[in-house]
Amino acid sequence: MRDPGRQLDPVVYLLPLRGYLGVTYLYAAFQKLHDPAFLDASASGSFAVQTAALKHSSPIGFALGPAHGHPLVFGLLIAFGELAVALGTLLGLWTRLAAAGGVALALTFYLTVSWNTDPYYLGSDLGFAVAFLTLALAGPSRWSLDTWLATASKGQAAAVRSEEFLPRRSSSSGDSRRVVLKRAAATGITGGVAMLGAAAVGKLGRSGRSAQSPQAQLRSNANTPNATNVTAPGLEIATASIPATGAARLTAPSGDPVFVARTADGGYKACSGICTHAGCPIGVDQAKGVLACPCHGSTFDPRSGAVINGPAKDPLMAFPVSVAGGVLRVQVPKT
Ligand code: FES
Structure with a gap:
Protein backbone atom coordinates (compact mmCIF):
# COMPACT_ATOMS: atom_id res chain seq x y z
CA MET A 1 0.00 0.00 0.00
CA ARG A 2 1.24 3.50 -0.85
CA ASP A 3 2.63 5.50 2.03
CA PRO A 4 0.20 8.45 2.38
CA GLY A 5 3.01 10.66 3.62
CA ARG A 6 5.18 10.01 0.58
CA GLN A 7 5.33 12.98 -1.74
CA LEU A 8 5.61 12.79 -5.49
CA ASP A 9 9.07 13.86 -6.63
CA PRO A 10 8.82 17.57 -7.56
CA VAL A 11 10.64 16.79 -10.78
CA VAL A 12 7.43 15.22 -12.09
CA TYR A 13 5.61 18.51 -11.77
CA LEU A 14 8.12 20.44 -13.83
CA LEU A 15 8.65 18.06 -16.74
CA PRO A 16 5.30 18.68 -18.52
CA LEU A 17 5.85 22.43 -18.14
CA ARG A 18 9.38 22.27 -19.52
CA GLY A 19 8.28 19.98 -22.33
CA TYR A 20 5.37 22.16 -23.45
CA LEU A 21 7.25 25.46 -23.21
CA GLY A 22 10.34 24.05 -24.91
CA VAL A 23 8.54 22.32 -27.77
CA THR A 24 6.28 25.32 -28.43
CA TYR A 25 9.16 27.81 -28.57
CA LEU A 26 11.19 25.40 -30.72
CA TYR A 27 8.25 25.19 -33.12
CA ALA A 28 7.82 28.97 -33.14
CA ALA A 29 11.52 29.54 -33.86
CA PHE A 30 11.67 27.04 -36.72
CA GLN A 31 8.41 28.36 -38.15
CA LYS A 32 9.93 31.86 -38.39
CA LEU A 33 13.19 30.58 -39.88
CA HIS A 34 11.34 28.36 -42.36
CA ASP A 35 8.98 31.10 -43.57
CA PRO A 36 10.74 33.19 -46.26
CA ALA A 37 8.10 35.92 -45.89
CA PHE A 38 8.99 36.53 -42.21
CA LEU A 39 12.30 38.21 -43.04
CA ASP A 40 11.22 39.64 -46.42
CA ALA A 41 10.45 43.28 -45.65
CA SER A 42 8.33 43.58 -48.80
CA ALA A 43 6.01 40.68 -47.87
CA SER A 44 2.68 41.36 -46.21
CA GLY A 45 2.84 39.81 -42.74
CA SER A 46 6.62 40.02 -42.54
CA PHE A 47 8.34 41.09 -39.35
CA ALA A 48 8.95 44.53 -40.86
CA VAL A 49 5.31 45.07 -41.84
CA GLN A 50 4.00 43.77 -38.51
CA THR A 51 6.37 46.04 -36.60
CA ALA A 52 5.20 49.05 -38.63
CA ALA A 53 1.60 48.26 -37.72
CA LEU A 54 2.36 47.51 -34.06
CA LYS A 55 4.05 50.88 -33.62
CA HIS A 56 0.57 52.39 -33.60
CA SER A 57 -1.33 49.76 -31.62
CA SER A 58 1.12 48.68 -28.91
CA PRO A 59 1.65 50.47 -25.58
CA ILE A 60 5.39 50.01 -26.16
CA GLY A 61 5.14 51.16 -29.80
CA PHE A 62 7.50 54.04 -29.00
CA ALA A 63 10.24 51.47 -28.32
CA LEU A 64 9.79 49.59 -31.60
CA GLY A 65 11.72 52.13 -33.68
CA PRO A 66 15.01 50.15 -33.73
CA ALA A 67 13.17 46.93 -34.67
CA HIS A 68 11.32 48.81 -37.42
CA GLY A 69 14.58 50.28 -38.70
CA HIS A 70 16.50 46.97 -38.67
CA PRO A 71 13.86 44.28 -39.23
CA LEU A 72 16.32 41.64 -40.45
CA VAL A 73 18.53 41.93 -37.36
CA PHE A 74 15.63 42.00 -34.90
CA GLY A 75 13.68 39.28 -36.74
CA LEU A 76 16.69 36.98 -36.51
CA LEU A 77 17.27 37.97 -32.88
CA ILE A 78 13.72 36.96 -32.00
CA ALA A 79 13.89 33.65 -33.88
CA PHE A 80 17.26 32.68 -32.38
CA GLY A 81 16.17 33.98 -28.96
CA GLU A 82 13.20 31.62 -29.10
CA LEU A 83 15.54 28.81 -30.18
CA ALA A 84 17.91 29.44 -27.23
CA VAL A 85 15.02 29.60 -24.75
CA ALA A 86 13.56 26.38 -26.17
CA LEU A 87 16.79 24.40 -25.98
CA GLY A 88 17.71 25.69 -22.51
CA THR A 89 14.24 24.78 -21.27
CA LEU A 90 14.11 21.33 -22.85
CA LEU A 91 17.62 20.31 -21.85
CA GLY A 92 17.65 22.07 -18.48
CA LEU A 93 20.82 23.96 -19.48
CA TRP A 94 21.14 27.40 -17.83
CA THR A 95 17.54 26.70 -16.89
CA ARG A 96 16.82 29.86 -14.91
CA LEU A 97 18.48 32.08 -17.53
CA ALA A 98 16.51 30.39 -20.34
CA ALA A 99 13.27 30.78 -18.38
CA ALA A 100 14.02 34.46 -17.71
CA GLY A 101 14.57 34.90 -21.46
CA GLY A 102 11.22 33.20 -22.03
CA VAL A 103 9.53 35.67 -19.65
CA ALA A 104 11.10 38.61 -21.51
CA LEU A 105 10.08 37.31 -24.96
CA ALA A 106 6.55 36.36 -23.91
CA LEU A 107 5.97 39.73 -22.22
CA THR A 108 7.21 41.51 -25.35
CA PHE A 109 4.81 39.48 -27.50
CA TYR A 110 1.99 40.19 -25.04
CA LEU A 111 2.59 43.95 -25.16
CA THR A 112 2.75 43.99 -28.96
CA VAL A 113 1.03 41.24 -30.97
CA SER A 114 -1.42 40.15 -28.25
CA TRP A 115 -2.14 43.55 -26.70
CA ASN A 116 -5.43 44.11 -28.51
CA THR A 117 -6.74 40.59 -27.97
CA ASP A 118 -10.01 40.80 -26.11
CA PRO A 119 -10.68 39.20 -23.72
CA TYR A 120 -7.04 39.00 -22.76
CA TYR A 121 -7.09 35.26 -22.05
CA LEU A 122 -7.59 34.48 -25.75
CA GLY A 123 -4.02 35.64 -26.30
CA SER A 124 -1.54 32.99 -25.15
CA ASP A 125 1.51 35.16 -24.55
CA LEU A 126 0.60 36.34 -21.04
CA GLY A 127 0.10 32.68 -20.06
CA PHE A 128 3.53 31.81 -21.48
CA ALA A 129 5.10 34.64 -19.44
CA VAL A 130 3.57 33.28 -16.23
CA ALA A 131 4.60 29.70 -17.09
CA PHE A 132 8.21 30.74 -17.77
CA LEU A 133 8.20 32.73 -14.53
CA THR A 134 7.21 29.57 -12.64
CA LEU A 135 10.14 27.72 -14.20
CA ALA A 136 12.52 30.59 -13.44
CA LEU A 137 11.48 30.51 -9.77
CA ALA A 138 11.64 26.71 -9.47
CA GLY A 139 14.97 26.34 -11.26
CA PRO A 140 16.38 23.13 -12.72
CA SER A 141 15.13 19.83 -11.40
CA ARG A 142 17.02 16.57 -11.08
CA TRP A 143 16.42 15.67 -14.73
CA SER A 144 18.35 18.53 -16.26
CA LEU A 145 21.82 19.07 -17.68
CA ASP A 146 22.45 21.73 -15.03
CA THR A 147 22.00 19.27 -12.17
CA TRP A 148 23.66 16.39 -14.00
CA LEU A 149 26.79 18.44 -14.61
CA ALA A 150 26.84 19.67 -11.03
CA THR A 151 26.34 16.15 -9.73
CA ALA A 152 29.08 14.74 -11.91
CA SER A 153 31.53 17.26 -10.45
CA LYS A 154 30.51 17.11 -6.85
CA GLY A 155 30.12 13.39 -6.33
CA GLN A 156 27.44 11.31 -4.74
CA ALA A 157 26.94 13.45 -1.63
CA ALA A 158 26.13 16.48 -3.78
CA ALA A 159 23.82 14.36 -5.90
CA VAL A 160 21.52 13.92 -2.91
CA ARG A 161 21.53 17.65 -2.20
CA SER A 162 20.77 18.53 -5.83
CA GLU A 163 17.68 16.38 -6.12
CA GLU A 164 15.45 19.40 -5.86
CA PHE A 165 17.43 22.42 -6.95
CA LEU A 166 20.91 23.48 -7.98
CA PRO A 167 23.32 23.68 -5.05
CA ARG A 168 23.32 27.21 -3.74
CA ARG A 169 26.99 27.11 -2.76
CA SER A 170 29.83 25.08 -4.21
CA SER A 171 31.90 23.10 -1.75
CA SER A 172 35.10 24.13 -3.47
CA SER A 173 36.19 26.53 -6.15
CA GLY A 174 37.55 23.54 -8.13
CA ASP A 175 34.08 22.00 -8.31
CA SER A 176 32.59 25.31 -9.28
CA ARG A 177 35.10 25.82 -12.08
CA ARG A 178 34.51 22.32 -13.41
CA VAL A 179 30.74 22.85 -13.48
CA VAL A 180 31.08 26.15 -15.33
CA LEU A 181 33.50 24.62 -17.85
CA LYS A 182 31.21 21.67 -18.46
CA ARG A 183 28.22 23.95 -18.85
CA ALA A 184 30.16 26.07 -21.33
CA ALA A 185 31.11 22.95 -23.30
CA ALA A 186 27.50 21.70 -23.28
CA THR A 187 26.33 25.16 -24.40
CA GLY A 188 28.85 25.16 -27.25
CA ILE A 189 27.78 21.71 -28.45
CA THR A 190 24.07 22.55 -28.15
CA GLY A 191 24.57 25.90 -29.89
CA GLY A 192 26.50 24.25 -32.73
CA VAL A 193 23.80 21.64 -33.28
CA ALA A 194 21.10 24.32 -33.09
CA MET A 195 22.88 26.52 -35.66
CA LEU A 196 23.17 23.56 -38.04
CA GLY A 197 19.47 22.78 -37.56
CA ALA A 198 18.50 26.43 -38.05
CA ALA A 199 20.61 26.67 -41.21
CA ALA A 200 18.97 23.52 -42.60
CA VAL A 201 15.49 24.81 -41.76
CA GLY A 202 16.24 28.21 -43.32
CA LYS A 203 17.54 26.54 -46.51
CA LEU A 204 14.45 24.35 -46.65
CA GLY A 205 12.26 27.44 -46.29
CA ARG A 206 13.97 29.24 -49.16
CA SER A 207 14.00 26.24 -51.50
CA GLY A 208 10.37 25.46 -50.63
CA ARG A 209 9.11 28.92 -51.48
CA SER A 210 6.84 27.51 -54.15
CA ALA A 211 5.40 25.05 -51.65
CA GLN A 212 4.79 27.43 -48.76
CA SER A 213 2.22 26.95 -46.04
CA PRO A 214 -1.18 28.43 -46.82
CA GLN A 215 -0.45 31.26 -44.40
CA ALA A 216 2.89 32.11 -46.00
CA GLN A 217 1.35 31.80 -49.47
CA LEU A 218 -1.34 34.20 -48.42
S1 FES B 1 -4.56 39.20 -35.27
FE1 FES B 1 -5.85 38.67 -36.87
S2 FES B 1 -6.92 36.96 -36.19
FE2 FES B 1 -5.66 37.49 -34.53
Whole structure:
Protein backbone atom coordinates (compact mmCIF):
# COMPACT_ATOMS: atom_id res chain seq x y z
CA MET A 1 0.00 0.00 0.00
CA ARG A 2 1.24 3.50 -0.85
CA ASP A 3 2.63 5.50 2.03
CA PRO A 4 0.20 8.45 2.38
CA GLY A 5 3.01 10.66 3.62
CA ARG A 6 5.18 10.01 0.58
CA GLN A 7 5.33 12.98 -1.74
CA LEU A 8 5.61 12.79 -5.49
CA ASP A 9 9.07 13.86 -6.63
CA PRO A 10 8.82 17.57 -7.56
CA VAL A 11 10.64 16.79 -10.78
CA VAL A 12 7.43 15.22 -12.09
CA TYR A 13 5.61 18.51 -11.77
CA LEU A 14 8.12 20.44 -13.83
CA LEU A 15 8.65 18.06 -16.74
CA PRO A 16 5.30 18.68 -18.52
CA LEU A 17 5.85 22.43 -18.14
CA ARG A 18 9.38 22.27 -19.52
CA GLY A 19 8.28 19.98 -22.33
CA TYR A 20 5.37 22.16 -23.45
CA LEU A 21 7.25 25.46 -23.21
CA GLY A 22 10.34 24.05 -24.91
CA VAL A 23 8.54 22.32 -27.77
CA THR A 24 6.28 25.32 -28.43
CA TYR A 25 9.16 27.81 -28.57
CA LEU A 26 11.19 25.40 -30.72
CA TYR A 27 8.25 25.19 -33.12
CA ALA A 28 7.82 28.97 -33.14
CA ALA A 29 11.52 29.54 -33.86
CA PHE A 30 11.67 27.04 -36.72
CA GLN A 31 8.41 28.36 -38.15
CA LYS A 32 9.93 31.86 -38.39
CA LEU A 33 13.19 30.58 -39.88
CA HIS A 34 11.34 28.36 -42.36
CA ASP A 35 8.98 31.10 -43.57
CA PRO A 36 10.74 33.19 -46.26
CA ALA A 37 8.10 35.92 -45.89
CA PHE A 38 8.99 36.53 -42.21
CA LEU A 39 12.30 38.21 -43.04
CA ASP A 40 11.22 39.64 -46.42
CA ALA A 41 10.45 43.28 -45.65
CA SER A 42 8.33 43.58 -48.80
CA ALA A 43 6.01 40.68 -47.87
CA SER A 44 2.68 41.36 -46.21
CA GLY A 45 2.84 39.81 -42.74
CA SER A 46 6.62 40.02 -42.54
CA PHE A 47 8.34 41.09 -39.35
CA ALA A 48 8.95 44.53 -40.86
CA VAL A 49 5.31 45.07 -41.84
CA GLN A 50 4.00 43.77 -38.51
CA THR A 51 6.37 46.04 -36.60
CA ALA A 52 5.20 49.05 -38.63
CA ALA A 53 1.60 48.26 -37.72
CA LEU A 54 2.36 47.51 -34.06
CA LYS A 55 4.05 50.88 -33.62
CA HIS A 56 0.57 52.39 -33.60
CA SER A 57 -1.33 49.76 -31.62
CA SER A 58 1.12 48.68 -28.91
CA PRO A 59 1.65 50.47 -25.58
CA ILE A 60 5.39 50.01 -26.16
CA GLY A 61 5.14 51.16 -29.80
CA PHE A 62 7.50 54.04 -29.00
CA ALA A 63 10.24 51.47 -28.32
CA LEU A 64 9.79 49.59 -31.60
CA GLY A 65 11.72 52.13 -33.68
CA PRO A 66 15.01 50.15 -33.73
CA ALA A 67 13.17 46.93 -34.67
CA HIS A 68 11.32 48.81 -37.42
CA GLY A 69 14.58 50.28 -38.70
CA HIS A 70 16.50 46.97 -38.67
CA PRO A 71 13.86 44.28 -39.23
CA LEU A 72 16.32 41.64 -40.45
CA VAL A 73 18.53 41.93 -37.36
CA PHE A 74 15.63 42.00 -34.90
CA GLY A 75 13.68 39.28 -36.74
CA LEU A 76 16.69 36.98 -36.51
CA LEU A 77 17.27 37.97 -32.88
CA ILE A 78 13.72 36.96 -32.00
CA ALA A 79 13.89 33.65 -33.88
CA PHE A 80 17.26 32.68 -32.38
CA GLY A 81 16.17 33.98 -28.96
CA GLU A 82 13.20 31.62 -29.10
CA LEU A 83 15.54 28.81 -30.18
CA ALA A 84 17.91 29.44 -27.23
CA VAL A 85 15.02 29.60 -24.75
CA ALA A 86 13.56 26.38 -26.17
CA LEU A 87 16.79 24.40 -25.98
CA GLY A 88 17.71 25.69 -22.51
CA THR A 89 14.24 24.78 -21.27
CA LEU A 90 14.11 21.33 -22.85
CA LEU A 91 17.62 20.31 -21.85
CA GLY A 92 17.65 22.07 -18.48
CA LEU A 93 20.82 23.96 -19.48
CA TRP A 94 21.14 27.40 -17.83
CA THR A 95 17.54 26.70 -16.89
CA ARG A 96 16.82 29.86 -14.91
CA LEU A 97 18.48 32.08 -17.53
CA ALA A 98 16.51 30.39 -20.34
CA ALA A 99 13.27 30.78 -18.38
CA ALA A 100 14.02 34.46 -17.71
CA GLY A 101 14.57 34.90 -21.46
CA GLY A 102 11.22 33.20 -22.03
CA VAL A 103 9.53 35.67 -19.65
CA ALA A 104 11.10 38.61 -21.51
CA LEU A 105 10.08 37.31 -24.96
CA ALA A 106 6.55 36.36 -23.91
CA LEU A 107 5.97 39.73 -22.22
CA THR A 108 7.21 41.51 -25.35
CA PHE A 109 4.81 39.48 -27.50
CA TYR A 110 1.99 40.19 -25.04
CA LEU A 111 2.59 43.95 -25.16
CA THR A 112 2.75 43.99 -28.96
CA VAL A 113 1.03 41.24 -30.97
CA SER A 114 -1.42 40.15 -28.25
CA TRP A 115 -2.14 43.55 -26.70
CA ASN A 116 -5.43 44.11 -28.51
CA THR A 117 -6.74 40.59 -27.97
CA ASP A 118 -10.01 40.80 -26.11
CA PRO A 119 -10.68 39.20 -23.72
CA TYR A 120 -7.04 39.00 -22.76
CA TYR A 121 -7.09 35.26 -22.05
CA LEU A 122 -7.59 34.48 -25.75
CA GLY A 123 -4.02 35.64 -26.30
CA SER A 124 -1.54 32.99 -25.15
CA ASP A 125 1.51 35.16 -24.55
CA LEU A 126 0.60 36.34 -21.04
CA GLY A 127 0.10 32.68 -20.06
CA PHE A 128 3.53 31.81 -21.48
CA ALA A 129 5.10 34.64 -19.44
CA VAL A 130 3.57 33.28 -16.23
CA ALA A 131 4.60 29.70 -17.09
CA PHE A 132 8.21 30.74 -17.77
CA LEU A 133 8.20 32.73 -14.53
CA THR A 134 7.21 29.57 -12.64
CA LEU A 135 10.14 27.72 -14.20
CA ALA A 136 12.52 30.59 -13.44
CA LEU A 137 11.48 30.51 -9.77
CA ALA A 138 11.64 26.71 -9.47
CA GLY A 139 14.97 26.34 -11.26
CA PRO A 140 16.38 23.13 -12.72
CA SER A 141 15.13 19.83 -11.40
CA ARG A 142 17.02 16.57 -11.08
CA TRP A 143 16.42 15.67 -14.73
CA SER A 144 18.35 18.53 -16.26
CA LEU A 145 21.82 19.07 -17.68
CA ASP A 146 22.45 21.73 -15.03
CA THR A 147 22.00 19.27 -12.17
CA TRP A 148 23.66 16.39 -14.00
CA LEU A 149 26.79 18.44 -14.61
CA ALA A 150 26.84 19.67 -11.03
CA THR A 151 26.34 16.15 -9.73
CA ALA A 152 29.08 14.74 -11.91
CA SER A 153 31.53 17.26 -10.45
CA LYS A 154 30.51 17.11 -6.85
CA GLY A 155 30.12 13.39 -6.33
CA GLN A 156 27.44 11.31 -4.74
CA ALA A 157 26.94 13.45 -1.63
CA ALA A 158 26.13 16.48 -3.78
CA ALA A 159 23.82 14.36 -5.90
CA VAL A 160 21.52 13.92 -2.91
CA ARG A 161 21.53 17.65 -2.20
CA SER A 162 20.77 18.53 -5.83
CA GLU A 163 17.68 16.38 -6.12
CA GLU A 164 15.45 19.40 -5.86
CA PHE A 165 17.43 22.42 -6.95
CA LEU A 166 20.91 23.48 -7.98
CA PRO A 167 23.32 23.68 -5.05
CA ARG A 168 23.32 27.21 -3.74
CA ARG A 169 26.99 27.11 -2.76
CA SER A 170 29.83 25.08 -4.21
CA SER A 171 31.90 23.10 -1.75
CA SER A 172 35.10 24.13 -3.47
CA SER A 173 36.19 26.53 -6.15
CA GLY A 174 37.55 23.54 -8.13
CA ASP A 175 34.08 22.00 -8.31
CA SER A 176 32.59 25.31 -9.28
CA ARG A 177 35.10 25.82 -12.08
CA ARG A 178 34.51 22.32 -13.41
CA VAL A 179 30.74 22.85 -13.48
CA VAL A 180 31.08 26.15 -15.33
CA LEU A 181 33.50 24.62 -17.85
CA LYS A 182 31.21 21.67 -18.46
CA ARG A 183 28.22 23.95 -18.85
CA ALA A 184 30.16 26.07 -21.33
CA ALA A 185 31.11 22.95 -23.30
CA ALA A 186 27.50 21.70 -23.28
CA THR A 187 26.33 25.16 -24.40
CA GLY A 188 28.85 25.16 -27.25
CA ILE A 189 27.78 21.71 -28.45
CA THR A 190 24.07 22.55 -28.15
CA GLY A 191 24.57 25.90 -29.89
CA GLY A 192 26.50 24.25 -32.73
CA VAL A 193 23.80 21.64 -33.28
CA ALA A 194 21.10 24.32 -33.09
CA MET A 195 22.88 26.52 -35.66
CA LEU A 196 23.17 23.56 -38.04
CA GLY A 197 19.47 22.78 -37.56
CA ALA A 198 18.50 26.43 -38.05
CA ALA A 199 20.61 26.67 -41.21
CA ALA A 200 18.97 23.52 -42.60
CA VAL A 201 15.49 24.81 -41.76
CA GLY A 202 16.24 28.21 -43.32
CA LYS A 203 17.54 26.54 -46.51
CA LEU A 204 14.45 24.35 -46.65
CA GLY A 205 12.26 27.44 -46.29
CA ARG A 206 13.97 29.24 -49.16
CA SER A 207 14.00 26.24 -51.50
CA GLY A 208 10.37 25.46 -50.63
CA ARG A 209 9.11 28.92 -51.48
CA SER A 210 6.84 27.51 -54.15
CA ALA A 211 5.40 25.05 -51.65
CA GLN A 212 4.79 27.43 -48.76
CA SER A 213 2.22 26.95 -46.04
CA PRO A 214 -1.18 28.43 -46.82
CA GLN A 215 -0.45 31.26 -44.40
CA ALA A 216 2.89 32.11 -46.00
CA GLN A 217 1.35 31.80 -49.47
CA LEU A 218 -1.34 34.20 -48.42
CA ARG A 219 1.25 36.74 -47.31
CA SER A 220 3.19 36.42 -50.53
CA ASN A 221 0.12 36.58 -52.73
CA ALA A 222 -0.53 40.11 -51.61
CA ASN A 223 2.77 41.11 -53.19
CA THR A 224 2.43 39.46 -56.57
CA PRO A 225 0.97 41.05 -59.70
CA ASN A 226 -1.80 38.43 -59.69
CA ALA A 227 -3.01 39.77 -56.38
CA THR A 228 -3.43 43.23 -57.91
CA ASN A 229 -1.03 44.67 -55.41
CA VAL A 230 -0.75 48.36 -56.17
CA THR A 231 1.28 50.88 -54.26
CA ALA A 232 -0.32 54.20 -55.09
CA PRO A 233 1.11 57.51 -53.89
CA GLY A 234 -1.82 59.43 -52.48
CA LEU A 235 -3.79 56.20 -52.41
CA GLU A 236 -5.23 56.26 -55.88
CA ILE A 237 -6.00 53.34 -58.11
CA ALA A 238 -7.59 53.02 -61.54
CA THR A 239 -11.02 51.51 -61.06
CA ALA A 240 -10.23 49.12 -63.92
CA SER A 241 -7.53 47.59 -61.69
CA ILE A 242 -9.98 46.63 -58.97
CA PRO A 243 -10.99 43.00 -59.43
CA ALA A 244 -14.61 41.89 -59.61
CA THR A 245 -14.10 39.69 -56.55
CA GLY A 246 -11.49 39.86 -53.85
CA ALA A 247 -9.67 43.16 -53.44
CA ALA A 248 -6.81 45.31 -54.64
CA ARG A 249 -4.13 46.16 -52.16
CA LEU A 250 -2.80 49.68 -51.65
CA THR A 251 -0.13 50.80 -49.23
CA ALA A 252 -0.79 53.69 -46.88
CA PRO A 253 2.04 56.18 -46.22
CA SER A 254 2.47 54.48 -42.83
CA GLY A 255 3.22 51.20 -44.61
CA ASP A 256 -0.05 49.63 -43.52
CA PRO A 257 -2.08 47.76 -46.14
CA VAL A 258 -5.38 49.19 -47.37
CA PHE A 259 -7.80 47.12 -49.44
CA VAL A 260 -10.30 48.35 -52.00
CA ALA A 261 -13.10 46.21 -53.43
CA ARG A 262 -16.19 46.46 -55.58
CA THR A 263 -19.49 46.38 -53.70
CA ALA A 264 -22.67 44.58 -54.78
CA ASP A 265 -24.38 47.87 -55.75
CA GLY A 266 -21.60 48.88 -58.17
CA GLY A 267 -19.75 51.09 -55.71
CA TYR A 268 -16.39 50.74 -54.01
CA LYS A 269 -15.28 50.04 -50.47
CA ALA A 270 -11.91 50.78 -48.84
CA CYS A 271 -10.86 49.11 -45.60
CA SER A 272 -7.84 49.11 -43.36
CA GLY A 273 -5.67 46.01 -43.75
CA ILE A 274 -4.92 45.82 -40.03
CA CYS A 275 -6.75 43.01 -38.27
CA THR A 276 -9.09 44.14 -35.51
CA HIS A 277 -8.23 41.10 -33.40
CA ALA A 278 -4.60 41.72 -32.46
CA GLY A 279 -3.29 44.15 -35.05
CA CYS A 280 -1.65 41.83 -37.59
CA PRO A 281 -1.51 43.01 -41.21
CA ILE A 282 -3.92 40.95 -43.26
CA GLY A 283 -3.68 39.62 -46.81
CA VAL A 284 -6.13 38.96 -49.61
CA ASP A 285 -7.16 35.49 -50.72
CA GLN A 286 -8.29 36.22 -54.26
CA ALA A 287 -9.45 32.64 -54.87
CA LYS A 288 -11.90 32.80 -51.96
CA GLY A 289 -12.63 36.49 -52.32
CA VAL A 290 -11.86 37.25 -48.67
CA LEU A 291 -9.37 39.18 -46.61
CA ALA A 292 -7.59 36.78 -44.30
CA CYS A 293 -5.38 37.31 -41.26
CA PRO A 294 -2.31 35.06 -41.10
CA CYS A 295 -1.97 35.38 -37.30
CA HIS A 296 -5.06 33.64 -35.95
CA GLY A 297 -7.15 32.97 -39.05
CA SER A 298 -9.82 35.68 -38.97
CA THR A 299 -11.42 36.41 -42.34
CA PHE A 300 -13.25 39.53 -43.51
CA ASP A 301 -15.54 40.44 -46.38
CA PRO A 302 -13.69 42.99 -48.55
CA ARG A 303 -16.99 44.40 -49.84
CA SER A 304 -18.02 45.54 -46.36
CA GLY A 305 -15.12 44.93 -43.97
CA ALA A 306 -17.39 42.68 -41.88
CA VAL A 307 -16.02 39.70 -39.97
CA ILE A 308 -16.72 36.36 -41.65
CA ASN A 309 -14.77 34.18 -39.21
CA GLY A 310 -13.22 35.14 -35.85
CA PRO A 311 -11.59 35.37 -33.44
CA ALA A 312 -11.85 39.00 -34.61
CA LYS A 313 -15.18 40.50 -33.59
CA ASP A 314 -15.06 44.00 -35.02
CA PRO A 315 -15.20 44.93 -38.71
CA LEU A 316 -12.21 46.47 -40.44
CA MET A 317 -11.93 50.24 -40.27
CA ALA A 318 -13.52 51.81 -43.36
CA PHE A 319 -12.08 54.80 -45.25
CA PRO A 320 -14.01 57.29 -47.41
CA VAL A 321 -13.61 56.88 -51.17
CA SER A 322 -14.39 59.03 -54.21
CA VAL A 323 -14.25 58.31 -57.93
CA ALA A 324 -13.32 60.78 -60.69
CA GLY A 325 -12.14 60.10 -64.20
CA GLY A 326 -11.89 56.38 -63.69
CA VAL A 327 -9.66 56.81 -60.64
CA LEU A 328 -10.62 55.77 -57.11
CA ARG A 329 -9.21 57.92 -54.32
CA VAL A 330 -9.02 56.68 -50.75
CA GLN A 331 -8.80 59.10 -47.84
CA VAL A 332 -6.65 57.54 -45.17
CA PRO A 333 -6.34 59.54 -41.94
CA LYS A 334 -2.88 60.83 -41.12
CA THR A 335 -1.15 58.83 -38.40
S1 FES B 1 -4.56 39.20 -35.27
FE1 FES B 1 -5.66 37.49 -34.53
S2 FES B 1 -6.92 36.96 -36.19
FE2 FES B 1 -5.85 38.67 -36.87
